[in-house]
Amino acid sequence: MNELDNVPDFVIFLGRFHPLLVHLPIGVLIIGILMYFLAKKEKFQHLIKSVPFVLALGAISAVFTCVLGYLLSCQGGYDNDTLFNHKWLGIGVTVISILAYYSSVWVKTKKNNLVNSIIMVVIFIGLGFTGHLGGNLTHGSTYLTQYAPNPIRAVVGLPPKAEARLAVTVLDSADLYLDVVQPLIANKCISCHNTDKLKGNLLLTSHANMLKGGENGPSIVAGNLKESELFNRITLPQHHKDFMPPEGKRPFSDEDVKLIEFWILNGAKPNGLLANLELEDEQIELFENFLGLKGTKSNSLNAVVNPADSTVISALRAKGFKIKTISNTSNLLGVTVPYGENKAAKHIKDLLSIKKQIVFLSLNSLNIKDEDLKTIGQLELLTKLNLHSNFSISSQGISYLTKLQNLESLNIYNTQVDNEALKTIANLKRLKRLYVWNTKMTQDKVEVFKNANKRLIVSYGVSAL
Template identity: 25%
Template sequence: MIAAEKITVRRTSIARSAWIRVLGVSVMLIALPFVFRLDGRAHGDWLQFFGRFHPVLLHLPIGLIVLVPVLEITGVKRPALREAAGFVLSVALIVALPTLALGYMLAYGAGDSGTTVTLHMSGAIALCIGLMLCVLMRPAWAARAQANIYPSLLVATLLVLVWTSHQGGSISHGSDYLTHYMPTALRPLLRISSGENVSPDSFYARHINPVLDAKCVSCHSASNAKAGLRLDTYDRLMRGGQDGTSILPGKPDASMLLKRVTLPNTDRHFMPAEGRTPLTTEEISWIRAWILAGASPIATTVPGVNIAADHSEPPPQPVDDYSALMPEILRMQQGQGAKLVPVSGKASDGLILRTVDISSTFGDAQLAQLQKFAPYIVEAELGRTAVTDAAFDTLSRFTHLRALHLEGTSITGTGIAKLSALSQLTYLNLSSTKVTPDSVTVLKKMPNLRHVYLFNTAAQPDDTSARKTP
């Protein structure tokens, strides 16, 4: 009897100690966002270095967590599998905690913020706490002392996993990643909108959105929505943020967006903040006139605004079918890291070259390796990569290229005339590069080039009144 009592006391002590440890770790995890706030500022390259291992480790705990209920169910007839479920659950928890730590390092180090980032991080914290509770309650369930607590916790943990994974996918691929190509017939059932009612030929699409994209979206996007404000889509622009509605159709002077961009640059509320290039007088005039005219997403013209270079662009030419090259494209992506993303479900719409995940290591040599896929690429996102003027030799072979991002590179403009061979190129972003005024002379000879961005360059037009209200 005495020995049995000692065993009971020991088990009670162990259980109490386990609960204390779980409670302590849970408190630390919940306190993490309050101690290290995601304030939108970068906090060290070393954090980003370790944080970038988060995507590498991420899929291991996900797979283990999903495996647990499979083992528990199949273990009804095969007890050995049920015993394995306990081990897999423990390993999932052990791997999930450093995965969470690396993810937080990535967000905190890079200065990522915004609603989606916060929700993803909160879900990860809830997931780890759920796993700890599952590990804690499973022994009692296996001993038939508790029938419902562990299964309920496991189901709740799986639901949190699905929700957290969706938030993470939204950061990488956009909030509509799962629903973008959903059949029209299914959308009403799930109350999903068919998308924004924005005409590609509208004044907003051709003049307002490009300005916001170039000068505002870096701080107001899905992954970095400062003050809860996103400017990356028309719907989000009209929705506003924590400070209220950003656009009041017909009332430019009462619209928060226009107020902020026309404040003196010494005002702490002046936008764009942190020394970024301010809007020019012309751009502010466009926004003012557009708001006064009703801030329409479909109107093609705005009264009182006559833009000399405003020409209707010809419809894009379809590219050839690249389906047969998909195995090579996948091998390239696994080896090099650059991504070739389809514009749509139609192969004739072409591919988008994305290098954001490997921008620091992507240079002229890596670009040259893509020549085989060049005829199918319609947009090249090379911003902040290591490409130089030598890239123009390769880019001249991108015969269907319509949009080219070179912002934040060491481009000087030497050899830029080679882009004249790209008859479909309409968008070129050279902001924060070393291009010279001589490059502008070359670009003016490209009749189809409609949108050129030269902010923070020696070729930028002198506009000393850019920060004043027009």
């Protein structure tokens, strides 16, 4: 049953004037408070005569706002605790505003500065808390603090901001849900379907809740557009009463709809790289346009990144890493380890501090192990990786490199890697050169692999990157 079915239309009609009127008492009462305190200065004493009128206007408009707010709450779809607190704080501010008016005109209290000053401060604080809760009901409880710096988040008891996803610079490294669908839903839908404002009992703040759906059933059904209520709503004619998002908010564009359609038809998964999906030319163009990759030639060497922290670079150099920018006009980095600089092997994890800048990495003869490749597998902008003469590396270590979808050159010469690694290497869609001499790979398997991957040049000889 729809939330609005048991509420007369006229009640909802009147209630929806609440957002229109709510700013009037806030503004008027704040002006009254400012005038009251300014009047304490000699040059502004004349303002005190206008304070009772302003407070009266604020109190009257607050009464009407409370009534309309109550009517609006009848439509439901709000978090009960937040609504309860917002409603009673609003009523409290209204009652105190009325008292403030009477205190400003009653002969026994109008000259009592302490009483009137306390009342003004209470109104001001009450307006702040009431307005904040009203904003939570409209936009969600994280709206005000979502982009706050960590010191402020700590003061209000929130955890530090989650680390932002690495900007997509190559189409293959984009995650269909995390980089495309989730931002679309967050931008168009979350303001009405969050933990504080639950229209249609539908929560869209996570993949699991999206699949769960609301009062009309699952909002997304993997592989089935017809049964996916969210898709149906965003593709209705815009004048339809069930079209989403509602009037006044920017609808999904035709391109946005195609992206969501592609996601649903490909399983509506919570994660998954575009590199693992078959894309037609039209779809490639669609994703490149959305991700801002058009004209970048889908190459991480074209990525624009912030410079690495100079203190971090100095520390890494002290640990044995040789670090240079790849050109005079780029902040991207190439990292190598000079032969014999074995102490660097203990500090592989420290490379994560510049993972957003590294595109070349050469660890020739460093004696790193399979476990170290778990760290290297997180350097997603890598285009060249040299693991030459690291005798402890096996196919297990290579399996940790699946996220290196920008990798164009891989040197595993003189390692313990065998044929099993070919399964992982086959998924490195941009790989152009592979150096496998003196490994445990057999030539017949390598030849079969090479014939199946015409794009790839496989070298059996010694060749540096």
